[in-house]
Structures are given as C-alpha cells and as structure tokens.
Amino acid sequence: MDASGVALVTGASRGIGRAIAVDLARAGFDVVAAMRDPSDGDGLVEEVGASGGSITVQRIDMDDPDTFVVPDGLRVLVNNAGIEREYLPVEHVDIADWRAVFETNVFGLVELTARAIPVLRAGGAGVVCNVTSSSILAAIPFYSVYRASKAAVSAFGESLRCEVAPFGIRVIEIMPGPIDTDMLAGSDRLPEASAHEGYREMAEASYEGRKAVDHMTTPAPVAAARITAAILDDHAPLKHGCDDLSVGLLDAWSAAPVALVGSPYDGQGL
Numbered sequence: 001m002d003a004s005g006v007a008l009v010t011g012a013s014r015g016i017g018r019a020i021a022v023d024l025a026r027a028g029f030d031v032v033a034a035m036r037d038p039s040d041g042d043g044l045v046e047e048v049g050a051s052g053g054s055i056t057v058q059r060i061d062m063d064d065p066d067t068f069v070v071p072d073g074l075r076v077l078v079n080n081a082g083i084e085r086e087y088l089p090v091e092h093v094d095i096a097d098w099r100a101v102f103e104t105n106v107f108g109l110v111e112l113t114a115r116a117i118p119v120l121r122a123g124g125a126g127v128v129c130n131v132t133s134s135s136i137l138a139a140i141p142f143y144s145v146y147r148a149s150k151a152a153v154s155a156f157g158e159s160l161r162c163e164v165a166p167f168g169i170r171v172i173e174i175m176p177g178p179i180d181t182d183m184l185a186g187s188d189r190l191p192e193a194s195a196h197e198g199y200r201e202m203a204e205a206s207y208e209g210r211k212a213v214d215h216m217t218t219p220a221p222v223a224a225a226r227i228t229a230a231i232l233d234d235h236a237p238l239k240h241g242c243d244d245l246s247v248g249l250l251d252a253w254s255a256a257p258v259a260l261v262g263s264p265y266d267g268q269g270l
C-alpha cells in the first residue's frame with residue numbers, strides 16, 4: 001500500500017506505539033496517535049517534523065469503549081497498547097489480574113477492531129496490525145497471564161485475517177522481542193514468584209535468563225521502522241519479528257512450529 005490516508009495507533013503515548021506513530025507519520029500517513037492522557041502527546045508534532053503526513057492526538061482508553069472513536073477514512077489500525085502484571089505462579093495469580101490484563105490486551109483490542117472493520121471495508125482496503133509478543137513462542141514460567149493474552153490476540157488475528165481478506169484488508173501480527181521501552185525496563189526484576197514456596201529456584205533461574213536479553217535490546221524507532229515496512233508490504237506474511245531476536249525466534253518456530261523454542265523449561269514432552 002502507499003503511505004497515505006489515516007492510521008490509528010493505540011498506546012501511542014510512549015514506547016513502541018509512540019515510535020510507530022512517528023514513523024508512520026513521517027512515511028506519509030495522517031496519524032491519529034491514541035492515548036489515555038492526551039497531554040502525553042506533547043511534542044509529537046515536532047518529532048514528526050515537516051515532511052510526510054500529519055499527526056494528531058486522540059484520547060482512547062482501551063479499558064473504556066466509550067472512548068473508542070474510529071476516524072473517518074481509516075486505512076491502518078495498529079493495536080499496540082498493552083500491559084502486564086506481576087510475574088507469579090498460576091496458583092497465586094488473583095483472577096482480577098487475569099481480567100484486567102485481558103480487558104486491556106484482548107477485549108479492548110477486539111472491540112476497537114470490530115468497530116474499525118466497517119470503516120476499513122468502506123474504504124475498500126486497509127491493514128490491521130496487532131502487536132503481540134515473541135514471548136508466546138517460548139515457554140516462560142510466571143508469564144502466563146501476559147502470554148495467554150497475547151496468544152489470544154494471535155489466534156484472533158489468524159481468524160480475522162481469513163475473514164477480511166476478501167475485502168482487501170490485510171491482518172498482520174508483530175511479535176516484538178526485547179525493545180528498549182518502559183515495559184522492558186520494568187521486567188528487569190526477580191519474578192514475584194520467588195516469594196512463594198516451591199518457586200524460588202525457578203524464579204531465580206528465570207531472572208538469570210532474563211538478564212541475557214539486556215545485551216540484545218533494540219531501540220523502539222528501529223523496531224518501528226520494521227513495523228512500518230510490514231504494514232506497507234502488500235505481500236507481507238501474517239507474523240513478523242521487529243528486532244533481531246524476535247526474527248530469529250520466529251525463524252526457529254517456523255522451522256518447527258509445533259514446538260516451543262528456546263526455553264530451558266520446554267523439556268516436559270511438549
């Protein structure tokens with residue numbers, strides 16, 4: 001597709017979402033940068049600069065469908081906003097945390113997408129770009145809530161891709177590895193699971209493994225450039241990495257898609 005028309009990016013206040021919004025605008029789209037607190041969008045116009053398309057800020061809270069306004073003429077929807085919670089064993093996760101993460105990462109995304117499809121259909125073409133996580137390709141303890149929410153979006157996107165292809169709408173899935181953002185910085189901690197009887201050793205081993213990615217992070221603008229390229233590619237496959245680690249993980253998964261890859265915890269007959 002050509003880089004023109006309206007693109008809506010959720011969670012554009014910071015991190016990957018902000019970088020995608022800026023990159024799409026510089027490429028030529030008229031970007032609606034959606035965020036919970038519009039004052040976080042201060043400076044976006046200056047960041048985009050004079051070339052390319054435009055950028056405006058709109059309030060969208062993924063937990064509040066009353067804030068969901070789909071802009072007229074939408075061509076690209078980037079479902080980027082996402083949260084995670086404490087890293088706990090399943091038996092210790094409060095069900096309220098499951099509901100909170102699924103509200104933001106899954107139900108909000110599904111409802112916004114459902115409302116966007118008629119607008120994309122009316123335009124005769126478009127792209128839905130779902131940001132999931134490469135973590136769903138590897139068995140990682142204590143990430144069940146986050147990974148399950150991303151796996152739900154992944155399956156949702158697979159079905160949606162089939163359904164809307166006849167209308168000229170492409171669905172793609174971006175599966176980031178470690179991108180240098182607040183979320184990644186926040187994950188640099190001993191999993192809370194360590195406080196629970198029977199889980200300390202695995203939590204400490206998991207944290208040691210997590211430290212290894214400190215040397216493999218990718219800046220958000222670099223990831224955003226790869227995401228823009230996938231959005232613009234009319235022949236793009238469904239699943240994409242946006243950094244070297246996720247590209248490698250996805251390659252390994254593609255070679256043996258029935259197996260979880262790259263985890264010391266996957267030897268239990270998976």
Ligand SMILES: NC(=O)c1ccc[n+]([C@@H]2O[C@H](COP(=O)([O-])OP(=O)(O)OC[C@H]3O[C@@H](n4cnc5c(N)ncnc54)[C@H](OP(=O)(O)O)[C@@H]3O)[C@@H](O)[C@H]2O)c1
Nearest residue numbers: 011013015016036061062081082133176178179181182183
């Ligand atoms: N960074 C990584 O290494 C990595 C790896 C794999 C996948 N991802 C995924 O990539 C996406 C972006 O992550 P990031 O690293 O950029 O995270 P981040 O720095 O924590 O930013 C998260 C963004 O989501 C927004 N958000 C959270 N809850 C929201 C809600 N209810 N309504 C609207 N916006 C909401 C945040 O808005 P506020 O500023 O208002 O909080 C913020 O803009 C997420 O879906 C994440 O799961 C990231």
